[in-house]
Amino acid sequence: MAIHVQDEETDWLVREFARRRGLGITAAIKTAVLEATEREVGAGEALAQRLEPILAKVRAHRTDGFQEDDKPFMDEMWGESG
Template identity: 45%
Template sequence: MILHVRDAETDALVRELARRRGISITDAVREAVEEALSREEAPSSLWDRTADIRERIASYPSTGETADKVFYDTLWEE
């Protein structure tokens, strides 16, 4: 089966992906399409996509400080 790409920019992008991953052009196309299809099939919410960031922030120890109006006013020297 032949897949002919007639766009120079697309060809360059596929070749760059293959080079970075150390794989063949065919594998680069397959992986890119598989990744795109998986994103289409299982759209996740912003909440789900930021879970790792929220976990990292939650792991920091509490300072006991409160980010209230007084705190923000001190940042603006008011």
């Protein structure tokens, strides 16, 4: 299966990458795509690790329904005194 690159700069970049790595054009493209994919996955995992402490705090403070502490607030909101 052929890939035809019509952009001169892209062609030069791929050929330069292949030359620096000592690879053929096909291997250079495959290597570049695999490395880019690994970086994207790694970035997503790093983001998940950075967000986990924040999510843990949110989970710890999350309520799944009515809490006794909410009664005064709700009474005031509805104009009731309890």
